[in-house]
Amino acid sequence: MKNRIRIVAAIILLVMACFNGFAQESRSSEEDKIDHLIKKFWGLSYGEWGSASEAFRELGDPVIEPLIRMLRDEDTSEWSPYRIEWHQRRIAWALGQVRTERAIDLLIEMIQDRTLHDYGRNEAAMALRRIKPEKAVEPLIAVLNDKQSNPPPRFGAAYALGDIRSEKAVPFLVKALDEENVQIRMGAVYGLGHIGSDEAVAGLMKALKDKDGYIRRLTYPHLARLRPEKRIEFLVMALREDDWGAREDSVKALLKIGEPISERLISLLKDDDNVVRWEAVRILGKIQVERAVEALLESLKDEDWMVRNEAAVALVRIDSGKVVEPLIRMLDHQDFHVRNEAAWILGEMRAEKAVAPLIRALSDPQSGWLAAMALGKIQSEKALKPLIRLLKDKNLKKRRAAAWALEKIPSEKPVKPLMAALKDRDEEVRILAALALEKLGIR
Amino acid sequence: MRSCAVNGLTLAIVLLLALSVAALPSWQQTRAEQEPQTKEFLKFFPHTYDQCPELPSPFTAEDGTEIIIAHTKDNTFTLIPVTVEKGEALGYREGEWDKIRILEVDAEDFPTLARTGLHSEIELDYTRRITGRSVAEITDSGRPGGSSGEGFMSQKEDIISVLKGDNRLVKKLGLTHPQLAIPLFHVWNIARWVSYNSRSVGRSIDSIDYFFYNKRKIRLITAGGRGWQYSIFNDEIQGMYHLEFCRELDEREKAFLQGRYQDLNNEQMADFQKMLSHIHTGEMVPFYIMRYGFYEGHTGYRADPLAISFIFGLRSLEEIEKAFEGNLNKALTEHFTRENISSGEGGYEE
Numbered sequence: 185m186k187n188r189i190r191i192v193a194a195i196i197l198l199v200m201a202c203f204n205g206f207a208q209e210s211r212s213s214e215e216d217k218i219d220h221l222i223k224k225f226w227g228l229s230y231g232e233w234g235s236a237s238e239a240f241r242e243l244g245d246p247v248i249e250p251l252i253r254m255l256r257d258e259d260t261s262e263w264s265p266y267r268i269e270w271h272q273r274r275i276a277w278a279l280g281q282v283r284t285e286r287a288i289d290l291l292i293e294m295i296q297d298r299t300l301h302d303y304g305r306n307e308a309a310m311a312l313r314r315i316k317p318e319k320a321v322e323p324l325i326a327v328l329n330d331k332q333s334n335p336p337p338r339f340g341a342a343y344a345l346g347d348i349r350s351e352k353a354v355p356f357l358v359k360a361l362d363e364e365n366v367q368i369r370m371g372a373v374y375g376l377g378h379i380g381s382d383e384a385v386a387g388l389m390k391a392l393k394d395k396d397g398y399i400r401r402l403t404y405p406h407l408a409r410l411r412p413e414k415r416i417e418f419l420v421m422a423l424r425e426d427d428w429g430a431r432e433d434s435v436k437a438l439l440k441i442g443e444p445i446s447e448r449l450i451s452l453l454k455d456d457d458n459v460v461r462w463e464a465v466r467i468l469g470k471i472q473v474e475r476a477v478e479a480l481l482e483s484l485k486d487e488d489w490m491v492r493n494e495a496a497v498a499l500v501r502i503d504s505g506k507v508v509e510p511l512i513r514m515l516d517h518q519d520f521h522v523r524n525e526a527a528w529i530l531g532e533m534r535a536e537k538a539v540a541p542l543i544r545a546l547s548d549p550q551s552g553w554l555a556a557m558a559l560g561k562i563q564s565e566k567a568l569k570p571l572i573r574l575l576k577d578k579n580l581k582k583r584r585a586a587a588w589a590l591e592k593i594p595s596e597k598p599v600k601p602l603m604a605a606l607k608d609r610d611e612e613v614r615i616l617a618a619l620a621l622e623k624l625g626i627r
Numbered sequence: 628m629r630s631c632a633v634n635g636l637t638l639a640i641v642l643l644l645a646l647s648v649a650a651l652p653s654w655q656q657t658r659a660e661q662e663p664q665t666k667e668f669l670k671f672f673p674h675t676y677d678q679c680p681e682l683p684s685p686f687t688a689e690d691g692t693e694i695i696i697a698h699t700k701d702n703t704f705t706l707i708p709v710t711v712e713k714g715e716a717l718g719y720r721e722g723e724w725d726k727i728r729i730l731e732v733d734a735e736d737f738p739t740l741a742r743t744g745l746h747s748e749i750e751l752d753y754t755r756r757i758t759g760r761s762v763a764e765i766t767d768s769g770r771p772g773g774s775s776g777e778g779f780m781s782q783k784e785d786i787i788s789v790l791k792g793d794n795r796l797v798k799k800l801g802l803t804h805p806q807l808a809i810p811l812f813h814v815w816n817i818a819r820w821v822s823y824n825s826r827s828v829g830r831s832i833d834s835i836d837y838f839f840y841n842k843r844k845i846r847l848i849t850a851g852g853r854g855w856q857y858s859i860f861n862d863e864i865q866g867m868y869h870l871e872f873c874r875e876l877d878e879r880e881k882a883f884l885q886g887r888y889q890d891l892n893n894e895q896m897a898d899f900q901k902m903l904s905h906i907h908t909g910e911m912v913p914f915y916i917m918r919y920g921f922y923e924g925h926t927g928y929r930a931d932p933l934a935i936s937f938i939f940g941l942r943s944l945e946e947i948e949k950a951f952e953g954n955l956n957k958a959l960t961e962h963f964t965r966e967n968i969s970s971g972e973g974g975y976e977e
């Protein structure tokens with residue numbers, strides 16, 4: 185019996201010893217893993233951090249203690265601020281991957297700790313953005329309001345509050361729109377835009393009056409998304425911006441909407457603001473709205489050259505047969521700008537119907553040169569004779585235009601006059617005549 | 628008799644000296660010169676030479692490789708291949724931008740530029756769109772605060788006036804746009820070669836002090852990244868790096884300018900000389916010059932044609948001055964607005 189007891193005891197002891205050994209081994213293997221991961225992570229460049237994400241998540245809480253030790257116990261007195269920043273950023277980022285309650289608590293501690301590097305604290309806020317824990321709201325608001333802190337943790341807090349979508353944060357984010365620092369104001373716009381409540385929208389309306397165009401630029405897309413019924417008006421409002429980026433973003437958004445916006449855009453062609461008129465023409469031309477052609481023809485008479493230019497390009501893009509007759513009539517318009525644009529469009533559209541009117545327009549003292557070039561573009565043989573005559577015109581631009589146009593029309597008829605033009609007193613006429621002859625194989 | 632002996636000795640010494648002087652160049656011949664001049668035999672940076680290779684710079688080897696001689700900050704010399712050619716992809720941004728279109732000219736919009744290397748003014752007057760984008764859109768995007776904070780032209784300039792203005796300058800110099808683009812491509816190629824073949828971070832060209840170009844010493848100041856910039860035209864051109872280089876005026880050139888422009892005070896003269904001898908530009912500009920004859924308007928990134936021709940020795944200072952007859956200062960500073968570029972009788976002139 186005693187022997188049996190001894191044997192059983194021995195077995196139990198043996199099993200316990202084995203378990204102990206296993207436990208020790210697994211503990212040391214886990215420590216090794218953590219050690220290995222941290223070493224590896226500290227060797228990665230910023231762009232490679234993502235590759236360590238899963239390993240931190242799998243290891244969970246046990247990885248936190250070594251990270252805390254690295255944050256609190258490491259002697260950094262001899263380190264450069266740059267090294268300290270990246271050391272702390274790595275710790276915050278790694279905690280953000282662990283995502284446990286303990287990790288969240290530590291991140292909240294980090295963002296509040298004024299002894300840490302500004303960007304170490306900012307990285308903690310970025311980690312909280314990804315986790316979105318409700319319990320971080322109050323501390324994040326406190327950081328956002330903390331004027332003793334530099335901007336990085338404060339704007340980080342604004343972004344995090346937006347991603348957590350905390351209603352409580354709205355008044356503080358609205359207040360942050362008055363901050364001098366532009367990054368804090370950018371964070372506030374982001375936060376309000378992501379919370380999206382009525383109060384947040386009211387705050388965003390305030391941001392539209394910001395002195396910095398970039399803040400306004402960031403605000404419009406939020407408003408357009410949050411108030412779909414007023415989306416188009418917000419986008420149109422952005423067209424009035426003096427900030428190029430805000431206008432450009434709005435143009436892109438309106439282009440995406442496409443045809444349904446065309447009536448509103450046509451109404452803008454008579455706007456008092458020349459930039460708005462120009463942008464409206466630009467969008468209509470890119471959407472290629474055929475029913476806009478009449479309005480675009482009117483835009484050729486605009487006082488602003490940019491509007492006239494854009495309208496001409498838009499009409500060529502739309503390429504509607506409907507415009508040929510009105511354009512032919514415009515060749516007799518009292519304003520030479522209108523006559524010029526009409527001739528150019530007819531040429532670019534290769535409007536055969538316009539050949540005779542364009543030939544008549546060659547005698548126009550201001551627009552004759554453009555009529556000549558349009559005839560060159562149409563490549564009509566009927567234009568050869570009048571263009572040859574134009575080579576001897578006393579108007580320099582007409583002579584240049586004639587030589588240029590004759591090069592475009594494949595015919596040997598103008599060889600002699602072109603040879604004569606090689607002696608023109610103007611160098612450009614001579615060059616263009618030589619190029620025309622070269623095309624005919626005559627050097 | 629004695630004087631005869633002295634004379635004989637003197638003659639012998641002179642002969643010996645003459646022989647050794649004649650032998651000197653072959654003595655000093657570097658390896659670069661002794662071997663056939665093809666890129667297989669020439670050793671390029673990071674290889675260095677203790678003495679300056681006796682080659683012109685730029686130099687075109689038998690196989691067509693264009694080579695520049697540079698001086699390093701370690702007081703050695705090095706050879707850098709800078710061939711401007713249709714070449715391999717650069718791998719910028721998923722291969723969007725490559726060296727394949729390096730020699731391309733926008734022949735669809737500017738057929739005369741493609742055929743002659745210079746714009747036709749009448750063609751520019753006719754132009755309402757470039758690369759399918761309206762002149763207004765390009766101008767709007769190119770002004771300060773547009774697609775670039777500093778802008779591709781000044782607030783009062785527009786793309787057609789800038790193209791026309793620079794075309795007139797280049798024509799007066801008796802040069803063409805491709806001729807002016809080539810030296811800038813050479814500098815860009817120096818920066819690329821040196822940075823890709825050295826251990827420096829980014830596109831640093833720190834190890835190069837200056838390079839030789841048509842017997843001029845051109846100092847490379849910097850070539851670094853400043854964030855991506857997209858083109859104002861509808862093309863594939865984009866850039867990250869800026870290039871800065873200069874050549875010091877020699878005493879004769881300084882005296883020449885002082886004699887011609889006596890009405891300028893010291894500060895104005897210093898600015899004038901800097902504008903002529905110093906270029907800060909972006910890596911998009913050589914492409915722009917080659918493709919559109921566009922040097923940027925009057926912004927901090929302009930590569931003025933006069934400065935290019937002066938710095939790289941395409942024209943001497945006297946030749947440049949002769950082309951502008953006392954108006955060199957004005958030619959360097961005057962913005963290309965519709966008012967001062969207009970040729971009247973139509974177009975968009977108001």
